[in-house]
Amino acid sequence: xxxxxxxxxxxxxxxxxxxxxxxxxxxxxxxxxxxxxxxxxxxxxxxxxxxxxxxxxxxxxxxxxxxxxxxxxxxxxxxxxxxxxxxxxxxxxxxxxxxxxxxxxxxxxxxxxxxxxxxxxxxxxxxxxxxxxxxxxxxxxxxxxxxxxxxxxxxxxxxxxxxxxxxxxxxxxxxxxxxxxxxxxxxxxxxxxxxxxxxxxxxxxxxxxxxxxxxxxxxxxxxxxxxxxxxxxxxxxxxxxxxxxxxxxxxxxxxxxxxxxxxxxxxxxxxxxxxxxxxxxxxxxxxxxxxxxxxxxxxxxxxxxxxxxxxxxxxxxxxxxxxxxxxxxxxxxxxxxxxxxxxxxxxxxxxxxxxxx
Amino acid sequence: xxxxxxxxxxxxxxxxxxxxxxxxxxxxxxxxxxxxxxxxxxxxxxxxxxxxxxxxxxxxxxx
Numbered sequence: 001x002x003x004x005x006x007x008x009x010x011x012x013x014x015x016x017x018x019x020x021x022x023x024x025x026x027x028x029x030x031x032x033x034x035x036x037x038x039x040x041x042x043x044x045x046x047x048x049x050x051x052x053x054x055x056x057x058x059x060x061x062x063x064x065x066x067x068x069x070x071x072x073x074x075x076x077x078x079x080x081x082x083x084x085x086x087x088x089x090x091x092x093x094x095x096x097x098x099x100x101x102x103x104x105x106x107x108x109x110x111x112x113x114x115x116x117x118x119x120x121x122x123x124x125x126x127x128x129x130x131x132x133x134x135x136x137x138x139x140x141x142x143x144x145x146x147x148x149x150x151x152x153x154x155x156x157x158x159x160x161x162x163x164x165x166x167x168x169x170x171x172x173x174x175x176x177x178x179x180x181x182x183x184x185x186x187x188x189x190x191x192x193x194x195x196x197x198x199x200x201x202x203x204x205x206x207x208x209x210x211x212x213x214x215x216x217x218x219x220x221x222x223x224x225x226x227x228x229x230x231x232x233x234x235x236x237x238x239x240x241x242x243x244x245x246x247x248x249x250x251x252x253x254x255x256x257x258x259x260x261x262x263x264x265x266x267x268x269x270x271x272x273x274x275x276x277x278x279x280x281x282x283x284x285x286x287x288x289x290x291x292x293x294x295x296x297x298x299x300x301x302x303x304x305x306x307x308x309x310x311x312x313x314x315x316x317x318x319x320x321x322x323x324x325x326x327x328x329x330x331x332x333x334x335x336x337x338x339x340x341x342x343x344x345x346x347x348x349x350x351x352x353x354x355x356x357x
Numbered sequence: 358x359x360x361x362x363x364x365x366x367x368x369x370x371x372x373x374x375x376x377x378x379x380x381x382x383x384x385x386x387x388x389x390x391x392x393x394x395x396x397x398x399x400x401x402x403x404x405x406x407x408x409x410x411x412x413x414x415x416x417x418x419x420x
Contacts, residue, residue, distance in 0.1 A: 299402060300402050300403060300406065302399075303399035303400065303402045303403055304403060306395075306396060306399040307396055307399060307400050307403065310392070310396050318377070318379075321377075321379050322377075322378050322379055322380075325379065325380065325381075325385075326382075330385070330388065331388065333385065333388075334385060334388030334389045334391070334392050335392050337374075337379060337381065337385070337389050337392075338370075338389050338392035338393035338396060339392075339396065340373070340377050340379065341369065341370060341373040341374075341377070341389075341393055342393075342396055342397075342400075346397075346400045346403065346404075348414060349400075349403050349404070349408065350400075350403055351414035351415055352408050352412040352413065352414050352415070353403055353406065353408065354414075354415040355412065355413055355414065355415035356406075356408055356409075356412050
């Protein structure tokens with residue numbers, strides 16, 4: 001099948017018996033082996049597990065079981081998601097010493113329950129405190145449009161693997177842009193769901209107050225497919241909202257009439273390059289959007305996120321900063337150490353500002 | 358906070374490192390100074406606003 005086939009197309013072909021999950025996964029593994037040398041998106045390929053899962057899926061389909069909405073779709077995850085049998089690296093050297101994960105992250109379980117097949121773990125900026133997708137321990141994840149450019153981060157491998165045609169869907173995490181930045185740099189789509197909407201169970205954290213997990217894909221339809229497969233409460237994540245599954249796939253069939261769309265102005269336009277502004281103008285024209293909104297207090301919100309991120313990240317890593325500071329990536333170590341030194345009064349004010357604003 | 362001098366930051370970092378038990382190597386210092394200055398500078402725009410005494414922190418948002 002076409003390496004650029006969408007998840008929706010793959011699942012339809014597998015469901016209709018036009019191909020098998022084993023053939024799809026075999027092709028995906030071959031593509032990864034060939035193309036990832038240039039992209040450096042993967043840090044682990046779960047070949048045997050993926051082939052076994054694909055064969056098992058084909059067997060149940062042959063027995064007449066109803067195919068899931070993601071039947072035979074290969075996917076990969078940022079390496080801060082627990083993958084059974086692998087240490088959860090979170091982009092670090094230090095975490096290589098962790099014991100292998102005993103169970104998959106909830107979102108991996110849910111995608112696989114829908115028929116998707118995990119093919120590996122993806123490169124990322126160390127401990128997700130990164131914006132470029134570069135990594136001194138594992139090498140940079142590169143941009144498939146031009147490998148002389150970075151992928152954006154911190155979910156760099158997730159952006160590269162999807163935009164490079166290695167997998168149609170990848171999972172990433174986003175604390176201050178780590179899904180949105182690589183999706184943007186790599187020319188694909190990323191979804192940072194509302195806080196608490198996706199389970200973070202068995203993922204390596206960064207900033208508890210601001211961490212989100214979500215999918216990246218080459219189409220909004222594939223994002224919706226993945227999102228619907230992953231929704232729902234999870235007793236393993238105390239932050240995950242106790243909200244029934246609210247499928248969004250059917251909303252894609254509607255027109256955009258009645259959908260509120262506006263161009264963000266003010267703070268959001270300051271510092272934007274002419275190319276970026278031109279791209280926004282083009283999209284606005286296609287969607288016939290003329291309304292602008294100035295999101296209140298955006299500059300202070302960014303400042304609050306900056307302070308909260310530095311302080312919570314530092315608190316998470318304090319013991320490692322004491323005992324293994326040299327094993328951190330230097331730029332990230334410096335950010336974390338400075339975060340440990342911020343007065344608590346500032347952090348609390350930042351958290352209060354979030355509610356008042 | 359934006360009137361902090363380099364020497365103030367240096368003293369703050371040295372004292373904090375001792376309290377926190379983090380051994381800082383001299384070549385790390387410029388990066389730590391730059392990051393701490395950036396965070397304290399970001400915090401100044403938060404300090405400008407007055408919050409009521411009753412303001413509650415928002416550690417999480419409800420989905």
